[in-house]
Amino acid sequence: RKEVEQDPGPFNVPEGATVAFNCTYSNSASQSFFWYRQDCRKEPKLLMSVYSSGNEDGRFTAQLNRASQYISLLIRDSKLSDSATYLCVVTSTNTNAGKSTFGDGTTLTVKP
């Protein structure tokens, strides 16, 4: 089993739709959680950090469920520009402080 697992998709949605991605992680000692966005043939860029209390940034909402060991990303009112691959990132500090594990990503395509 992979340390971080994501549904690869692809998710194909119309503009204006709401879409949600989940990511599960296996290491209960994980401390930091992030969502990154990667456009085709580009480097990943931070979308948002994920806090225990959940956090929202405009149309994007991230949530953490430690008991079930998953994080989620909700995108409301999807735009064409949201088309990208979304990477879930988990950092564990029990063995290798600061080492991050990336999920393989979920691909989103928003269509007109």
Added chain:
Amino acid sequence: GAGVSQSPSNKVTEKGKDVELRCDPISGHTALYWYRQSLGQGLEFLIYFQGNSAPDKSGLPSDRFSAERTGGSVSTLTIQRTQQEDSAVYLCASSRGGGLEQFFGPGTRLTVL
């Protein structure tokens, strides 16, 4: 510079040759990471440097791969006796500390013929 820089941006080499890839992290960032990404695949962790601590080399795929970070700043990833399966984009990232937001460079696209 404002961001992480990597050089070269593209490298084409012949099987069996050695290559060196360079990463200049953001000034003041103590953590530096190397990843590899094959076409259509996720990021594969290679190595992680944090300050003056011994690097975490657990992701290096073979002893043909090595990396160093001089003076806590610039890092070089060396691949000896390259193989075709080494072809990928090699990404470098830095952060202010372990477990914090990582800023990625544009990557080096390596093609081994």
